[in-house]
Amino acid sequence: MISRPKPQKNRLRRTMMFMNAQKPGLIKDAYIYGSDSIILDLEDAVAENQKDAARFSLYHALKNIDYGNTEVIVRINGLDTPHWQEDIRCVVAGGADGIRIAKCESAKDVKLVEEHVLAAEREFGVEEGRTILMAALESPLGIMNAYEIVTASPRMFGCAISGGDFRKSMHVQIVKGGIEMLAARGQMLLAARAAGVQCFDTMFPNIDDMDGFQAEVMQNREMGFDGKSIVSPKQIRFVHETFAPTKKEIAYAEKLIRSFNEQADAGVGVYTVDGKMVDIPFFEDARRILALAKACGVYEENL
Amino acid sequence: MEIQKPALAGTLESTDAQVSVEPFAHGIELSIESSVMNQYGRQIKATVLETLERLGVKNAKIVVIDKGALEFTLKARVECAVFRSVGTSEKNIPWGGLVK
Numbered sequence: 001m002i003s004r005p006k007p008q009k010n011r012l013r014r015t016m017m018f019m020n021a022q023k024p025g026l027i028k029d030a031y032i033y034g035s036d037s038i039i040l041d042l043e044d045a046v047a048e049n050q051k052d053a054a055r056f057s058l059y060h061a062l063k064n065i066d067y068g069n070t071e072v073i074v075r076i077n078g079l080d081t082p083h084w085q086e087d088i089r090c091v092v093a094g095g096a097d098g099i100r101i102a103k104c105e106s107a108k109d110v111k112l113v114e115e116h117v118l119a120a121e122r123e124f125g126v127e128e129g130r131t132i133l134m135a136a137l138e139s140p141l142g143i144m145n146a147y148e149i150v151t152a153s154p155r156m157f158g159c160a161i162s163g164g165d166f167r168k169s170m171h172v173q174i175v176k177g178g179i180e181m182l183a184a185r186g187q188m189l190l191a192a193r194a195a196g197v198q199c200f201d202t203m204f205p206n207i208d209d210m211d212g213f214q215a216e217v218m219q220n221r222e223m224g225f226d227g228k229s230i231v232s233p234k235q236i237r238f239v240h241e242t243f244a245p246t247k248k249e250i251a252y253a254e255k256l257i258r259s260f261n262e263q264a265d266a267g268v269g270v271y272t273v274d275g276k277m278v279d280i281p282f283f284e285d286a287r288r289i290l291a292l293a294k295a296c297g298v299y300e301e302n303l
Numbered sequence: 304m305e306i307q308k309p310a311l312a313g314t315l316e317s318t319d320a321q322v323s324v325e326p327f328a329h330g331i332e333l334s335i336e337s338s339v340m341n342q343y344g345r346q347i348k349a350t351v352l353e354t355l356e357r358l359g360v361k362n363a364k365i366v367v368i369d370k371g372a373l374e375f376t377l378k379a380r381v382e383c384a385v386f387r388s389v390g391t392s393e394k395n396i397p398w399g400g401l402v403k
Contacts (some may be wrong), residue, residue, distance in 0.1 A: 025375040051394040053312050056383040059398055060375035075342030085393050124399055228361035 002095035007132045009070070009157040012036050012295045013198060014227040014243040015236050016073065016160070020045035020055035020215035022235055033233040034240075037071035042087050043078065043102050051083045051142040055090040062094030072287070073134070079109055085116055092120035093129055098157065103239055104135035105142045110152035117155070119201070134158045134200075138165035143184045146191035161188055163202030174205075176212065178219055189218045189224050203229040210238075217242050244296035245289045253293075255301050260286075306363045310388035313380035320372035322351075322380040324388050327364040328347075331355060337369035350374050354381040358401055 003259065017035040019026045021042050030038045040061070046054040074091045077083035091099055101113050112134065117131050133155040137143050144163070150156050161184060163190055167173060172180035182208055185201065192199035201220045204213045213235060221242050228239050245253070256273055260283045263271050270279040293299035309325040338366055347369055354377075355363065363385075369377070382402055386392035396402055 023316070023319075024372060024379075025316060028318065028373060028376075053380075053383045055396065056312075056379040056386075056392075057376065059402065060379045063403075064373075064375040082393075084394065086372070090396065090398060267373065 004067070004072070004095055004097065004128060006127070006130060007097035007156075009132055010198070011071065012292075013071065013158070013200065014296075015230050015239050016200060016227060017230050017233070017236070018045070018075075018203065020054075021058040021061070021074070022046045022050050024057060024061075027057075028065060031065070031067045033236060035070065035230065035233070035236050036227065037073055038067070039075050039100055039212040039229070040096070041074045043075045045051075051077065055086060059090050059094045062091075064136045065100070071098070072096050073098045073100050075102055075136070075238045076113075078103045079112060084113075088113065089120045089123070092117060092126055093124040095126065096131070098134060098298045100160075101133060101135045101277035102162075103138045103142070104149055104159075105137075105139060106145050107148040108230070110149055110156065114153045129155065131155065132157050134160065134198075136160050136162045137184075137188060138162040140166075140184075143187055146188045147194060150192055150195040150197045151240050156195075158198030158200060158226070159188060159192055161201035161202050162187060162229075164205070166202070176215070178216065185223060185225075195226070198226040201225045203231045204235070205231065207232045207234070214242075214253060240283055240296065243292075244298050245293040249269055249289055250293050250299055253289040254301070254303060256282055256286040257290070293303060304358050304360050304387055306385065306388045306391055307390065308388055309312050310384050312383035312387060313376075315351050315368060316372055318373065318376065320367055320369040320376075320377050320380050321376055322368075322384045322403065324360075324384045325365045326365045326388075327362050330362060331360070332364045333367070334365070335367045337367070338371055339369070343369075346374070347377065349350060351381055354378050355385070357403075358382065358385050 013036045015035040016039050018041050019030050021040040027040060040058055042054050052155040074096045076087035121128050133153060134157055135149050137146060137159055145231045150159050189199050204216050217239050259273055306324050306326045311323045313319050315321055315322040333351060337344060337347055351367055383392055
């Protein structure tokens, strides 16, 4: 029996915090920090000879810990390892909300994972289709194939770039301003928006460099990301504040929606608000902003 | 399950436990060392014995070094040690069956 509510493809995921699934001290209270999602990691955080132990630990954590509203995603080992199939059985049997596919490079990778997830759902009597998926894009090929990856399965809710591996394959280091990953981030965002799924930026590894971290988060928001992978609870607050709509944005969105309703009643399609031309796409975006503001807890009206 | 070779699972980090098992001919011999022995010694013993019974382990020598592990962590470590000793810890684990 899985006690967690059915996972939703579309939900607030400003922060996805990585946790080592092998460390009981970490995963037992992972939810108290208030990140939107946690990613229990069976991949890089777990030593090669502890993969089996991490699964036992993960299974019982999934069964015993009440994670409340925090989404629980598990990062499984790469498809080129001997571990991923048992990872999937463990994750599905334990009732995690979703799986992060490491080093995803093609639609074929997604379909292979999906096939094994479905088999595990049948084996363990879990509702078919319950387990949702996301892809971590860690190579130039993964980025090139982003659109086919995120559209490969109806279970897919989004994709994230993994900066560590990606930068290595591009022969670059982290650069202030992010020019080394600008094209990749942009291409992944285009693919995700074209497919109507969410898009997340890589984690910022230098936990003590708060200035660098904040600059990257602000750029993430300006580029249109839905959220970010994080590695420390102290990174949560800034991301949540930055991704929430500002008072000014909320006020403008309210104004748009009010004026739109009036104009639509009068039979007008395009008009101006504060001297700027607006039409239907503005209205839809205003709705999105108010919905996001509500989800972030900074807006309570019902417009 | 029959213990076939010595095996170990878990760590000595805080809130974890290290469990070792080895073959033994005459029933269960359990020794426990814990940082919270006075408060939880009996509970730790009960959890380990229940887990062994569930796995059908009748003969084994077991040493538990507990660092304040929660009950489900202790279970996970005992199970992993037993499956390792039989050489079947990597694949086709009976999640929700023997392991629960």
